[in-house]
Amino acid sequence: MTPMKMKRHLTTKHKHLSQKPVDYFKRLLKDNKQQRRRFEKKVKVAEKTQEASYLVAEQAAKHNMKPYSVAEPYFLPTCAVVKTLFGDEAEKEVKKTPLSDDTIGRRIKDMASGIEKTVSELMEDKMYALQADESTDIGDKSQLLVFIRYIADNKITEQFLCCKELVQTSGQGIFSSVAEYLKEMGLTWKLCVGICTDGCPSMVGSVKGFVSLAQKENPLLITTHCFLHRENLIAKTHGQELKLVLESVVQMVSFIKSRPKQTRLFSILCEEMGSAHEGLLHAEVRWLSRDSVVESTRTETGNDSFLDSSGKT
Template sequence: MPLCVICGDKLANEAMVPNKLKRHLTLKHNHLANKPRSYFEGLLSEQKQQSAMLSKKVKVADKAQEASYLVAELVVKSMKPHTIAETLILPACSAIVKTMFGGEAEKEVRKIPVSDSTISRRIHDMSADIEETVCTSVKESEMFALQVDESTDIGGMAQLLIFVRYIHDVKIVNQIFCCKELKETTTGNDIFSTFSEYLKSVGLTWQSCVGICTDGAPAIIGSIKGFVSLVKRENSSVITTHCFLHREVLVAKTISNDLKSVLEKSCKNGELYKKSTAEVASVY
């Protein structure tokens, strides 16, 4: 894949078009746009030399750190307690490695840091890195749209969940943007102020927002103090839409018995179709 020798970003294969390469250079490295070709060739040569030197200096400790992050990723994806890495994963790996490769290899595996606090730090580091990457991509896109939902978690705390849609490398990207706790009330002003503070902290403004999709809750769409109304005071050109999934749920609650029976049959036939398709695919 194309690799920028200045910032190290990996670009899409489609970015090999000269105009797109020039766009990346002028947007992210405008202060170097007038440098001669020899300057960038020198950067490439330096990077190759540094990579060769680093490859010779790789130690077990570096591999242990990398393994620690990989274990933390597995833990968070499986939504298990952080202690599982120390109480189950590491002992299991040690037993396997000792059986397959002997005691010396087991000693090296035991050096991997996987304590409760370590896994927590690893997850925090990866989360911060992902957040920084998403925010950088949104800034480069220059415009974005939001999906806003406020709900209550299993602990009874109100959570504001926001997804973002933007253009990156000529592709439309959907990403989770942030999840913020609403500590006191859940009014439109609380939602607006909470997310406005987050936008400010990551260097974005409401002027770049082009659309907001909501679930239709009063605190969100209220005409005076609703979240959408407060946003439009900052940017009147924002387009608002009502999530079609929520609209379908609302319709299903008040649908007539005749139409409801048709809907149930359609859903049932759809599930049977998916099941039969999967069975046929498994055969082939």
């Protein structure tokens, strides 16, 4: 604004201040800056405190099946130890760490975005291979896990690429989810040299399977069968005695998971018994370690002898 316009604004809009000396306005400007600095000091979080918040968020993310609100009840009680070792001032500084569930959620998303950006930069114009597996979580939602493998610094590097909730579990639905994410990452099918999957029809179907649709984009793709699923196939040829035990476990789990009401009642029962787990897995893919399924079933029922000597329930 030109000086004349400023003078006219002062005399018309702030007539009661038009006769004030210049020092008066300088003092007002100085007071305003000091007030702003005091306010920023109160609300601004220190850089070290921000870093500590990210470290806590990383630990919260590593606690499987735990909500983001796990940070405050797990972290804040340690302030008593800090107070004992370093005094009241150290405790006050530690308590300034942002740990609300919304903050932890944002921190985890920021870290995930950072990992995606790093992988995207490393993968620029490089050939890669994918490993994909679709399964159902304990909430009965279909999830697609994708890992990526590429060469960096003259060695093979493997990274977790993405986890997508699937609306359609068909081969077309899986292909659309993966293709959309690869496009976001700036990756093309032309650079993909291989895909590793299980042997289910939605993955390896000759017409509408995920691998078949990917090969239409790049006919040179090499496909392989996941060795973990090979172990799953071998597990079906075990001895008769173990087969009877596993069939009993499958029947129990299938009975509980067959109806939502029975699943809810079982969860309530586990909660009342103080069990560490409140749900059961129900899919062939996730039963690769079947001894763990038998062990967890024994633990949940609280009965060490639910099988007799003949292997029957």
